[in-house]
Amino acid sequence: MNRRNGEQRPYDVVLFGATGFVGTLTAEYLAVHGPAGLRWAVAGRNRAGLERLRERLTALAPHCADLPLLHADADDEPSLRALAESARVVATTVGPYVWYGAKLVAACAEAGTDYADLTGEAEFVDRMYLEHDARARETGARLVHACGFDSVPHDLGAYFTVRQLPRDVPLTVDAFVSSDAVFSGGTFASALTAMGRGTGMLRAARERRLHEPRLVARRARAPLGAPHFSPETGAWALPLPTLDPRVVERSARALDRYGPDFRYRHFASVRRLPVALGGAAAAGLLLGAAQIPAARSWLMDRYEPGRGPDAERRGRSWFRVRFVGEGGGRRVFTEVSGGDPGYDETAKMLAESALCLALDDLPPVSGQLTTAAAMGDALLERLRAAGLRFRVAAVR
Numbered sequence: 001m002n003r004r005n006g007e008q009r010p011y012d013v014v015l016f017g018a019t020g021f022v023g024t025l026t027a028e029y030l031a032v033h034g035p036a037g038l039r040w041a042v043a044g045r046n047r048a049g050l051e052r053l054r055e056r057l058t059a060l061a062p063h064c065a066d067l068p069l070l071h072a073d074a075d076d077e078p079s080l081r082a083l084a085e086s087a088r089v090v091a092t093t094v095g096p097y098v099w100y101g102a103k104l105v106a107a108c109a110e111a112g113t114d115y116a117d118l119t120g121e122a123e124f125v126d127r128m129y130l131e132h133d134a135r136a137r138e139t140g141a142r143l144v145h146a147c148g149f150d151s152v153p154h155d156l157g158a159y160f161t162v163r164q165l166p167r168d169v170p171l172t173v174d175a176f177v178s179s180d181a182v183f184s185g186g187t188f189a190s191a192l193t194a195m196g197r198g199t200g201m202l203r204a205a206r207e208r209r210l211h212e213p214r215l216v217a218r219r220a221r222a223p224l225g226a227p228h229f230s231p232e233t234g235a236w237a238l239p240l241p242t243l244d245p246r247v248v249e250r251s252a253r254a255l256d257r258y259g260p261d262f263r264y265r266h267f268a269s270v271r272r273l274p275v276a277l278g279g280a281a282a283a284g285l286l287l288g289a290a291q292i293p294a295a296r297s298w299l300m301d302r303y304e305p306g307r308g309p310d311a312e313r314r315g316r317s318w319f320r321v322r323f324v325g326e327g328g329g330r331r332v333f334t335e336v337s338g339g340d341p342g343y344d345e346t347a348k349m350l351a352e353s354a355l356c357l358a359l360d361d362l363p364p365v366s367g368q369l370t371t372a373a374a375m376g377d378a379l380l381e382r383l384r385a386a387g388l389r390f391r392v393a394a395v396r
Contacts, residue, residue: 011039012358014087016072016104017094018042019049021308022118022148025347026093027053031061033386034355041068043083074100077107084111091116091147091354098124098197105132105143112139114357118350120150120243123197126204129368130211137367144374147353148346151247152371153321153388154266156380157336158248159372160390162258166328170261173248173325174225176233176269177240181317181341182309218260220252225265232324232333237267251372254365259327269322314340322393333393345388352382 015030017023019042027042034040044050050069057064070086072079074094084090084107094100097119108115109132119125125145136143146152158173165171222245230237245266252258308314317340325332338345353371356362360378371379384390 009086009088011041011068011087013038013040013089013091013354014043014070014083015040015354016043016083016090016092019044019046019053020093022343022347022350023093024053024056025343026091026351027057028060029347029351030355031057031064031067033351035359038355041070041087043070043072045071045073047071074103077103080104080107081111084108084113087113089114089116089354089358091350093118093350095119095121096124097121098127102128102131109136109139109141109143112141114142114144116144116147116350116353116357118148118150118346119145122243122246123201123204125243125246125368126201126208129208130204133368140366142357142362142366142374143368144353144357144371145368146243146247147350147371149319149341149349150242151244152349152353152379152383153319153336153338153341154244155247155251155370155372156383157321157323157334157390158264159251159255159376160336160380161323161325161332161334162262164332164334164392164395165259165325165330167257167259169259169328171259171325171327172263172265173323174230174232174237174265174267175244175248176230176235176237176267176322176324177319178235178269178322179317179319179341181319182313215253218253218256220249220258220262222246222249222264222266225267230267230269233269233322235269235271237269240266240268242266247370248372251370254370254373255376308343314344317341317344319345331396333395334391335393336388336390338388348386348388349383352386353379356382 015023015027018027030040042050042053047069054064054067054069057067070083072083080103090104090108090113092104095118097117098121101117101119101124105115105128128143132143154175157175161173162171224241225239227238245264248264252262319341320335320337323334353375356375356379362375362378365374380390
């Protein structure tokens with residue numbers, strides 16, 4: 001494994017795309033909360049923007065006055081190769097990833113460099129598995145996608161819930177997501193891109209299923225589920241066809257702790273039926289608009305990446321994911337909750353994921369991995385210490 005050479009590299013963590021909105025928040029988090037002695041740098045294609053960011057970070061943390069600034073461009077393979085070879089971990093906020101992310105993943109897989117991103121794009125994740133998982137296993141690189149609100153609260157929340165249930169028995173976990181927040185322009189752009197690439201997404205998923213190893217004597221599933229009223233939450237549950245259930249399913253495939261037969265379902269939790277119906281109708285309209293290139297471009301222009309709400313609005317935002325887990329005659333209710341999901345908490349999750357990969361004692365695994373499979377307890381405890389709440393609400 002090339003990881004043995006990690007200490008010889010100049011940086012523990014490099015943050016790529018650091019001058020964007022979420023990138024800046026992630027850099028600020030690392031500046032304030034990174035441990036003493038952390039060797040890190042920020043990277044991007046605009047030197048002037050990086051210099052302005054360093055000034056901003058220095059006002060928060062004077063030791064950032066000498067923070068290294070690295071040049072790299074998402075389309076420039078030599079610069080990405082140099083970036084990957086300089087770091088133990090590269091964390092990136094540059095999306096939509098299906099457009100701008102593949103070359104950096106390739107560079108990290110080849111260099112044996114750990115990688116973390118914020119993608120919620122299923123097609124991108126599947127394509128990166130097909131193209132780079134095998135090489136990453138050879139070099140020791142850990143390629144960890146979806147290290148923000150997609151999909152850390154759901155992946156680690158399901159992992160936390162499973163830990164409260166008996167071992168070696170069939171298990172089921174249902175998740176119910178609620179929030180009051182403005183989601184990021186990057187998330188919106190990624191969602192629109194995915195909606196407009198339905199054929200490509202289905203093709204990539206089908207190819208991945210043909211290449212993934214089959215489970216032996218175990219089963220892990222994440223069916224879509226049906227809309228229903230949930231007595232456990234007192235709200236309407238609407239199935240969410242996001243990347244999150246796929247991530248949880250892959251954690252269950254990778255970890256025996258999820259038992260011999262695991263099923264996960266993922267829902268939005270909406271208290272009022274008219275709001276639920278209106279949300280479903282709006283999602284349908286957005287899906288239709290995403291199929292028309294002109295309409296998709298117009299929507300992206302209205303809510304483009306790199307912009308976001310001010311600190312006051314983010315301070316009022318929150319999210320909560322409630323889990324209901326069952327197995328072996330035991331039923332548990334757990335909850336993961338925090339502040340602004342699309343910006344503040346996402347930046348925190350990405351930063352802590354990068355620090356965890358760089359600094360913590362983790363399982364000896366490599367290839368494309370989920371947060372639970374790559375980091376598990378170590379990341380869960382980091383996020384708890386950073387203010388996210390993982391709690392057991394009830395046991396029956």
